[in-house]
Ligand SMILES: NC(=O)c1ccc[n+]([C@@H]2O[C@H](COP(=O)([O-])OP(=O)(O)OC[C@H]3O[C@@H](n4cnc5c(N)ncnc54)[C@H](O)[C@@H]3O)[C@@H](O)[C@H]2O)c1
Ligand SMILES: [Zn+2]
């Protein structure tokens with residue numbers, strides 16, 4: 150029997166690498182003859198994992214983390230028709246059946262058949278259906294024909310694996326944030342957050358033809374990273390109000406589109422830069438987005454937050470000035486990114502050198518054992534996207 154190891158959530162602030170079961174083509178009693186077993190080539194640590202590891206969710210002890218998976222198919226179930234053993238594939242973090250009403254409409258982030266508790270599922274995530282995570286050596290992927298994106302040439306793909314590994318989540322997620330905010334040629338955009346999602350969004354804005362991309366954060370190294378590929382930046386530790394800081398860059402205190410790449414653990418501006426203020430990004434993007442503009446919200450907001458700053462926020466109720474957004478006829482787009490809507494096009498943008506996404510988010514490859522340190526460094530604000538290479542397959 151093959152062995153397997155994975156990254157487990159132990160308690161707030163603690164993850165560990167432990168021996169775990171080798172995957173089966175099943176989830177409990179649910180048979181998955183439509184699934185495959187994947188030998189994982191790369192699996193990324195995400196800001197979404199950090200919400201769990203910081204104790205800000207109800208994630209249970211022992212949950213095997215990891216939803217950003219790329220790998221080689223080593224076993225295909227009886228009902229898998231088109232994906233074959235040996236295929237090198239990107240796994241969208243959303244698990245989708247391909248058969249329900251939402252999947253048929255392309256809304257794969259809210260599939261109705263993969264999570265008895267609510268629409269939408271993911272690997273290794275609290276409340277997301279109990280599917281085992283893929284910060285591991287091996288993982289099972291259900292509905293393989295529908296979910297998987299096969300790279301056309303495995304050798305060429307391995308040369309660009311640091312870029313292609315980002316197709317399972319943050320590149321499509323950042324791109325989706327930009328698209329739903331209405332970014333197109335000539336747009337002036339504000340991106341809140343310079344974590345990997347914010348940086349992937351900023352790079353996506355450039356790909357979509359934005360004229361100016363302004364990134365705000367309070368971590369100087371992350372802002373430096375944003376400048377490294379042509380973004381303007383705003384250091385939110387400074388007291389300058391956001392509209393004034395935007396006016397210093399583009400001459401007017403507003404932008405055409407804004408994207409929240411922060412979510413519910415947002416902190417305030419200036420003197421409040423260390424203080425958690427969960428609604429601050431939502432309110433500030435309404436403030437700076439022009440009337441009629443779009444606001445993309447890939448940043449995560451939760452239905453329950455045991456570590457929230459007040460009772461209302463513990464239930465996900467935030468103090469949002471919706472009247473302002475209403476008065477300006479803003480459009481808002483929330484939710485998980487439906488990865489499959491974008492991953493093929495973005496794969497081609499990578500393969501044909503139209504975007505340098507690994508460079509933009511500063512991919513750093515680490516071993517499975519080093520993932521514990523990777524979690525710590527990422528939580529400490531490292532300007533890096535940590536990518537675990539569990540089998541030592543990624544060339545230097
Ligand atoms: N919708 C989706 O499908 C999807 C997919 C992946 C990640 N996410 C979410 O996207 C968010 C970002 O992910 P990440 O990996 O980049 O996380 P991250 O934690 O590394 O980045 C968040 C950044 O926001 C900054 N920040 C805090 N308050 C701010 C404020 N008021 N204004 C501007 N910046 C502020 C932080 O300093 C940090 O650099 C997370 O909430 C994550 O869960 C959503
Ligand atoms: Zn992710």
Ligand SMILES: [Zn+2]
Pocket residue numbers: 245246247248249250251252253259260261262
């Ligand atoms: Zn479905």
